[in-house]
Amino acid sequence: MGLNCGLVGLPCCGKTTIFNAITTAGAASYNGSEMNRAVVSVPDQRVHCLVEMYRPAKVVSAALEVVDIPGLKSGSTVGEGWGTRLLGHIKDVDALLYVVRCFEDASIPFEYNTIDPVRDVEAIDFELIVADSQTLQNKIERLAKKALKDEDVARQVNDCRRVLAALQEGTPARKQGLSEEELANIRECHLLSLKPVLYIANIRNMEDAGGVHVGALQSIANAEGSEIVTVCGRDEAEIGELEPEDRLEFLASLGLEESSMERLLRAAYKRLGLVNFFTAGETEVHAWTCRRQDSAPVAAGKIHSDMEKGFIRMEVIRYEDLIELGSESAVLRAGKQRVVGRNYEVQEGDIVVVLFNPA
Numbered sequence: 001m002g003l004n005c006g007l008v009g010l011p012c013c014g015k016t017t018i019f020n021a022i023t024t025a026g027a028a029s030y031n032g033s034e035m036n037r038a039v040v041s042v043p044d045q046r047v048h049c050l051v052e053m054y055r056p057a058k059v060v061s062a063a064l065e066v067v068d069i070p071g072l073k074s075g076s077t078v079g080e081g082w083g084t085r086l087l088g089h090i091k092d093v094d095a096l097l098y099v100v101r102c103f104e105d106a107s108i109p110f111e112y113n114t115i116d117p118v119r120d121v122e123a124i125d126f127e128l129i130v131a132d133s134q135t136l137q138n139k140i141e142r143l144a145k146k147a148l149k150d151e152d153v154a155r156q157v158n159d160c161r162r163v164l165a166a167l168q169e170g171t172p173a174r175k176q177g178l179s180e181e182e183l184a185n186i187r188e189c190h191l192l193s194l195k196p197v198l199y200i201a202n203i204r205n206m207e208d209a210g211g212v213h214v215g216a217l218q219s220i221a222n223a224e225g226s227e228i229v230t231v232c233g234r235d236e237a238e239i240g241e242l243e244p245e246d247r248l249e250f251l252a253s254l255g256l257e258e259s260s261m262e263r264l265l266r267a268a269y270k271r272l273g274l275v276n277f278f279t280a281g282e283t284e285v286h287a288w289t290c291r292r293q294d295s296a297p298v299a300a301g302k303i304h305s306d307m308e309k310g311f312i313r314m315e316v317i318r319y320e321d322l323i324e325l326g327s328e329s330a331v332l333r334a335g336k337q338r339v340v341g342r343n344y345e346v347q348e349g350d351i352v353v354v355l356f357n358p359a
């Protein structure tokens with residue numbers, strides 16, 4: 001499975017509408033309690049070129065799963081039942097898409113009477129901070145005794161305390177500038193406010209893209225090195241009802257060149273530092289996603305967990321070399337195949353064969 005992203009936001013900010021715009025899945029709006037999931041394939045011209053060359057029986061594009069998580073009301077992450085379930089959904093995703101209502105429409109109910117992206121982002125962050133504080137407190141209590149006898153544990157507890165103190169001042173973990181060591185010490189807490197965030201401004205039409213609300217959200221994103229994607233939720237959701245050949249024309253009529261899905265994917269790949277690599281042969285051409293700097297075994301684990309556990313080595317050719325030289329055997333003859341070990345970091349466009357000991 002590729003990357004998965006969860007749409008979170010206040011009730012009625014347009015999450016389900018945007019989910020539909022992104023996935024053209026046609027989930028009902030206003031269902032409040034239901035969760036929607038869809039897997040979209042990541043468009044990649046290189047897959048088509050590999051298919052031309054290998055003529056495989058099967059083709060699989062890289063996938064992005066989008067999960068529409070029900071409205072985060074204030075107080076939803078505390079308490080039993082509903083709150084716990086909501087947290088579980090948020091815990092399961094790799095990245096959060098904060099949907100922020102930037103459209104004014106008095107006929108659509110909302111938590112507040114005004115539109116204020118800064119307030120809304122703080123409200124979402126606050127819920128995650130409450131949940132994370134509890135997680136850290138539990139860990140600190142659990143380890144307190146052990147920390148008296150074990151220096152490593154004491155360091156862990158100290159880092160947890162530091163992160164907790166900053167949370168209590170209102171700073172989500174992702175904005176705390178944590179060091180590698182601190183990150184390692186809190187890793188097993190799986191903090192929600194540490195997950196990378198991409199911001200989605202739900203606007204009425206493209207004219208609002210230069211407005212104050214989008215500007216406010218842009219400043220928030222800039223401050224943490226993140227990205228913002230503007231989506232005309234309601235209009236773009238209609239795209240799913242159109243025939244694919246009519247879609248470009250429809251987007252152009254909204255003043256857009258690409259669908260919100262394509263814009264979102266580009267922003268997500270950039271923000272999360274993702275790379276696509278391939279496996280290619282006569283049986284299958286398959287695009288995979290991993291993070292930049294993932295070592296060869298970790299990337300191999302995206303294909304199959306046995307490949308990570310039993311990793312021996314990886315044979316790598318570059319997509320560009322394959323296209324330039326015309327065939328895999330020509331790449332081999334030119335001495336351009338590399339055999340790499342555990343420390344190799346998989347690069348964008350690598351075509352790999354993994355050698356491993358089966359479990």
Ligand SMILES: Nc1nc2c(ncn2[C@@H]2O[C@H](COP(=O)(O)OP(=O)(O)OP(=O)(O)O)[C@@H](O)[C@H]2O)c(=O)[nH]1
Binds near residue numbers: 028033108
């Ligand atoms: N005017 C306008 N209305 C929108 C827009 N996006 C969504 N809406 C409307 O806002 C209402 C709520 O949208 P939903 O997508 O159901 O909101 P949600 O965030 O999923 O809400 P919950 O699941 O209840 O948290 C619906 O009536 C949508 O049609 C928009 O861009 N402009």
Ligand SMILES: [Mg+2]
Binds near residue numbers: 015016017030032071
């Ligand atoms: Mg919804």
